[in-house]
């Protein structure tokens with residue numbers, strides 16, 4: 001489904017990713033955890049080329065982009081655009097358009113793709129809002145919604161592109177735990193429906209309960225990866241202790 005191989009990324013002199021490889025199967029829910037600044041978000045953003053990897057190969061849904069340190073060309077951007085049509089992305093701060101109603105935020109994607117929308121697209125958008133529990137607030141503006149409602153609207157908006165993979169960059173970090181639970185509930189529901197999902201999170205409980213695979217990154221590398229029950233936390237390791245103190 002998605003195969004990232006040997007991804008390297010630097011910002012200026014600083015190497016952030018030092019050769020990260022990850023394979024994700026269809027329907028899998030993968031949580032990426034690790035200390036602040038270890039490169040989790042950068043790696044996630046590389047997966048749909050919001051950040052351009054310096055080196056490495058990404059293959060998603062049959063679209064392949066290989067980077068060898070050369071310049072990013074218009075043809076590469078064209079292929080990346082094709083890849084992004086399969087990938088939905090949800091950000092920590094929701095990124096809804098404040099001047100559009102919740103429904104119009106969700107209708108934005110079909111509008112961009114098809115040029116105009118009619119009753120069918122509207123019905124589909126309403127069905128997505130019902131799915132995330134927001135049918136009754138479809139006509140409201142983002143400012144009048146709670147953080148959890150805004151994040152669920154952002155998920156519905158991403159789903160409107162009919163993605164095959166959803167990427168989440170700390171989707172609950174800006175939310176209090178009760179509201180975060182509503183968002184996590186939507187992600188679990190999508191998991192039950194077979195959606196492939198990759199989540200950068202500091203929520204260890206969610207990672208442990210909901211993930212098929214937990215990926216533990218540190219210093220721009222994957223240190224460990226596997227099912228939650230097999231994740232080996234070595235209490236003698238300083239970095240692990242430091243990380244656990246930030247999340248437990």
Ligand SMILES: Nc1ncnc2c1ncn2[C@@H]1O[C@H](COP(=O)(O)OP(=O)(O)OP(=O)(O)O)[C@@H](O)[C@H]1O
Nearest residue numbers: 011016034035036037038039040041042043170200
């Ligand atoms: N666009 C950028 N330009 C320069 N440096 C960047 C950029 N994006 C990220 N960085 C740096 O790369 C490093 C890794 O950042 P990243 O956001 O990937 O870490 P993270 O593991 O997701 O951290 P956190 O858990 O705090 O969000 C940090 O030192 C960050 O300052």
